[in-house]
Amino acid sequence: QVTLRESGPALVKPTQTLTLTCAFSGFSLSTTGVCVSWIRQPPGKPLEWLALIDWDDDKYYSTSLKTRLTISKDTSKNQVVLTMTNMDPVDTATYYCARSGIVGATYYFDYWGQGTLVTVSS
Amino acid sequence: DIQLTQSPSSVSASVGDRVTITCRASQDIGSYLAWYQQRPGKVPKLLIYTASNMQRGVPSRFSGSGSGTHFSLNISSLQPEDFGTYYCQQVNRFPHTFGQGTRLEIK
Numbered sequence: 035q036v037t038l039r040e041s042g043p044a045l046v047k048p049t050q051t052l053t054l055t056c057a058f059s060g061f062s063l064s065t066t067g068v069c070v071s072w073i074r075q076p077p078g079k080p081l082e083w084l085a086l087i088d089w090d091d092d093k094y095y096s097t098s099l100k101t102r103l104t105i106s107k108d109t110s111k112n113q114v115v116l117t118m119t120n121m122d123p124v125d126t127a128t129y130y131c132a133r134s135g136i137v138g139a140t141y142y143f144d145y146w147g148q149g150t151l152v153t154v155s156s
Numbered sequence: 157d158i159q160l161t162q163s164p165s166s167v168s169a170s171v172g173d174r175v176t177i178t179c180r181a182s183q184d185i186g187s188y189l190a191w192y193q194q195r196p197g198k199v200p201k202l203l204i205y206t207a208s209n210m211q212r213g214v215p216s217r218f219s220g221s222g223s224g225t226h227f228s229l230n231i232s233s234l235q236p237e238d239f240g241t242y243y244c245q246q247v248n249r250f251p252h253t254f255g256q257g258t259r260l261e262i263k
Contacts, residue, residue, distance in 0.1 A: 071252075081192075081200065081243055081254040094250040097157050130199065134247075141247035142190045142205040149199065 036060035038070075038131050038147035045153050046121050052152060056114040056131030063089055063109050067135040070114040071143065072105065074127040082127075087114060088135070123154045158182050158246050160255035168261040175231040177258045179244035184224050188248035191220055191229045194257075195240040203242075204229060236262055 042054035054072070061068060071086040085105040086094045095103050104117045114131060128151045132143035159182040169175050179189065187207040192200040202211045204220035207227055217232040231238055239262045244255040 073254075080257045081194075081245075083245070083252045083254060086250070086252070094252075096251050137202065137211065138205045138209065140188070140206075141252060142202055142245075143192075143200070144202055144211070146199040 036133065036145045038133060038145060040129060040131050040147045040150040042129070042150055042152065044151060045155065047156050048122055048154060050121050052116075052118045052121050052125070054116045054118075054129055054131075054150065054152075056116070056147060058112050058114070058131075058133065061133060061136075063087075063107055063112070063114070065089055065135075067139060068133065069135045069141060070107070071132050071134060071141075072114075072116045073130045073132060073143075074125075075130070075149075076124075076127040079127075084129075085116060086134075086141070121154045125152070126154050127152060157251055158185060158249055158253055160244050160246055160253055162242075162244060162255035162258045164258060165256070166259040166261065168263050169234050170263045171234055171236060173234045175234055175238075175260065177229045177242055177260075179222075179227040179229070179255050181225045181227070181246055185246045185248035187223045188246055189220075189222070189227050190245045190247065191218075192243045192245065193238075193240050194243065198240075200243065234262065238262070 038058040069088040072084040128149040130149045132146040134141045137144045191204040194200040241257045
């Protein structure tokens with residue numbers, strides 16, 4: 035059974051760094067082709083793709099946010115971590131992690147975490 | 157970045173109606189497009205991948221078509237549980253962008 039769960043602070047202050055953890059089970063990020071991504075959704079707004087890390091430790095980022103984002107994995111702990119620096123109120127959103135690499139043998143998200151709401155406010 | 161433009165932004169339809177949502181890419185993405193359904197307060201759910209392949213467990217009234225820059229999601233006979241917002245996503249090139257969403261309301 036595949037599960038993903040996001041965790042991190044619910045509230046951060048402007049200019050702080052956000053660290054989110056995606057803990058997953060039911061698959062391994064060392065399996066060829068498997069990837070984990072982060073996606074966010076501000077309240078009432080569309081989904082926004084943020085970053086992806088694959089089984090081979092290749093990393094890809096949103097163009098507009100790449101200077102602020104770092105994605106990493108700990109395969110032994112079955113975790114993926116996203117850090118976002120210099121947080122701003124416009125970064126208030128629900129942050130999701132999701133698995134890809136199985137369906138269609140490419141980057142489609144077949145399992146998502148429940149999401150974690152992060153509010154940026156002083 | 158590849159831009160995805162969905163139309164319409166919102167649609168209201170009756171149970172039993174046929175609904176079509178389109179997604180246009182700013183450049184050729186082959187068939188590397190997915191459709192997701194997101195009900196209010198819920199996690200997105202994969203419906204269609206590689207433009208026309210149905211994900212397991214998705215009702216057969218959902219279908220996808222298209223290639224290159226023009227794609228469509230069709231719901232052949234709308235059901236009450238189909239309300240929500242539908243997103244297209246391209247995975248042809250990083251970053252993997254989403255469309256702005258189409259909100260589907262049931263009359």
